[in-house]
Amino acid sequence: MNQSLTDFASKIFEEKYRFLPAQSRRITQPELTSHLESILGFSPEVAGFSMEGRPVHRLTWGDGPIRILMWSQMHGNEPTATLALLDLWSLLHQYPDLPVIQSLRSSVTIRCIPMLNPDGAQRFQRRNAAGIDLNRDAGALASSEARILKSEKDQFDPHWGFNLHDQNPRYTVGNTGKVARISLLAPAFNLNRDNNEVRDRAKCLISRLAKELDRVAGPNHTGKYDDAFGSRCFGDNMQKWGVSTILIESGGDENPDKPFVRQLNLHLFLCSLVDIASGNWKNGSPEGYEAIPFNGPLLADLKLTDLMVQSAGSQTFKADLAINMVPMEQINGHERLVGLVADIGALHPLSAKVVVKGTPGVLRPGTSVQLTGDESAEILKNHLMNGASTFYYPEQAFDKVAGWVSVVPGTFCPVGSRHDHSTRFLNPGERASFRIVEGDRPVQIVVNGLIVWTAEAGWEPVQGWWLPDGVKGLEVEL
Numbered sequence: 491m492n493q494s495l496t497d498f499a500s501k502i503f504e505e506k507y508r509f510l511p512a513q514s515r516r517i518t519q520p521e522l523t524s525h526l527e528s529i530l531g532f533s534p535e536v537a538g539f540s541m542e543g544r545p546v547h548r549l550t551w552g553d554g555p556i557r558i559l560m561w562s563q564m565h566g567n568e569p570t571a572t573l574a575l576l577d578l579w580s581l582l583h584q585y586p587d588l589p590v591i592q593s594l595r596s597s598v599t600i601r602c603i604p605m606l607n608p609d610g611a612q613r614f615q616r617r618n619a620a621g622i623d624l625n626r627d628a629g630a631l632a633s634s635e636a637r638i639l640k641s642e643k644d645q646f647d648p649h650w651g652f653n654l655h656d657q658n659p660r661y662t663v664g665n666t667g668k669v670a671r672i673s674l675l676a677p678a679f680n681l682n683r684d685n686n687e688v689r690d691r692a693k694c695l696i697s698r699l700a701k702e703l704d705r706v707a708g709p710n711h712t713g714k715y716d717d718a719f720g721s722r723c724f725g726d727n728m729q730k731w732g733v734s735t736i737l738i739e740s741g742g743d744e745n746p747d748k749p750f751v752r753q754l755n756l757h758l759f760l761c762s763l764v765d766i767a768s769g770n771w772k773n774g775s776p777e778g779y780e781a782i783p784f785n786g787p788l789l790a791d792l793k794l795t796d797l798m799v800q801s802a803g804s805q806t807f808k809a810d811l812a813i814n815m816v817p818m819e820q821i822n823g824h825e826r827l828v829g830l831v832a833d834i835g836a837l838h839p840l841s842a843k844v845v846v847k848g849t850p851g852v853l854r855p856g857t858s859v860q861l862t863g864d865e866s867a868e869i870l871k872n873h874l875m876n877g878a879s880t881f882y883y884p885e886q887a888f889d890k891v892a893g894w895v896s897v898v899p900g901t902f903c904p905v906g907s908r909h910d911h912s913t914r915f916l917n918p919g920e921r922a923s924f925r926i927v928e929g930d931r932p933v934q935i936v937v938n939g940l941i942v943w944t945a946e947a948g949w950e951p952v953q954g955w956w957l958p959d960g961v962k963g964l965e966v967e968l
């Protein structure tokens with residue numbers, strides 16, 4: 491049985507099985523409910539209601555003696571695993587007669603709470619409608635959502651728990667500079683981070699999952715999440731309550747909707763079920779777990795190295811500059827990324843997706859131009875060529891700004907700022923808008939973190955740095 495289940499999991503991975511083929515990560519509770527209805531053929535059970543009265547669903551599958559509790563999206567803006575749970579549920583219901591599924595069914599009982607925080611999911615925010623972080627509410631149980639999870643744990647009395655989140659997609663693995671696609675953790679159950687049988691079981695399983703991830707996601711893409719004990723956190727308390735708990739954090743993906751990381755989640759679910767049902771988790775080891783590198787520094791989007799910089803009124807100095815694209819503004823209902831200075835100084839330990847080395851010239855602030863929002867792309871280009879790098883526009887012109895998308899075909903607009911940031915030029919958190927010049931001659935123009943023009947390439951994309959319109963995936967969980 492073990493071999494065939496493993497083969498089944500691998501086959502599903504190779505086939506890139508997905509219940510919903512082209513799905514935005516952002517689903518709401520009514521959408522989840524309707525997807526579950528189509529999988530089950532009936533309305534899913536309701537475990538309870540959110541603070542705003544949205545149903546939280548409870549799914550149960552299998553009649554085996556080993557009980558497994560899985561919960562996702564206690565943080566409303568961390569939906570990747572919810573989609574993977576839909577994939578899992580669809581798979582289990584699509585092939586009920588397969589011998590491998592039947593043997594799984596007789597070995598385990600799975601209880602699943604997808605989208606524990608539907609109010610947060612509705613707003614795509616971490617916390618629930620009352621502003622409570624559900625993962626800091628395991629002790630107080632002030633929120634109805636936390637009470638649902640605690641009550642499911644008490645009633646179901648699981649042996650294993652899967653705590654499913656999305657982490658900051660900029661995390662790298664150890665000192666490799668590679669993006670953590672997935673990070674795993676057997677949460678600590680006390681401040682000393684002691685080991686006991688419950689936690690060791692989770693560590694053994696994780697050591698095997700990490701090996702499998704090395705195989706399917708490539709080496710150095712699996713990290714270990716911070717293992718400090720959180721007395722208010724659910725994973726840590728589940729471990730304390732005797733449930734062998736595994737934290738799975740969905741990390742970075744090339745595609746902001748994270749289809750690959752979602753696929754990795756489904757694979758981890760299947761591999762875990764196989765290992766738990768067969769007892770093969772015992773072949774893993776706490777030492778294997780300890781060998782997984784912790785999450786490393788955050789990856790920047792763009793790094794410009796060895797620049798000569800001249801802030802207004804200051805001396806010229808040499809520095810590296812890191813820039814991140816951060817979703818911030820809604821323009822005509824679309825989320826736009828703005829490019830913010832992430833760091834400045836000697837940044838050699840910091841990795842970036844794109845590195846531009848040693849552009850000659852001096853980096854300086856450009857002039858600022860007040861706009862109405864009625865300007866054409868050509869006018870904007872003229873301003874840029876005549877020394878501008880910062881555009882101000884009034885609040886009421888906000889909607890019109892979307893018309894500037896055509897500055898460079900196929901890209902989103904280098905929109906300016908509604909506020910004057912010049913006094914904090916190049917400070918972290920400020921708009922990354924500047925010019926690099928040699929004498930009076932421009933070499934490079936950067937607006938809102940985008941290299942919009944270079945002397946070499948003109949208005950052409952630079953080193954793959956241009957992101958396609960609609961990219962909105964680099965949400966940073968603070």
Ligand SMILES: [Zn+2]
Binds near residue numbers: 568
């Ligand atoms: Zn989370």
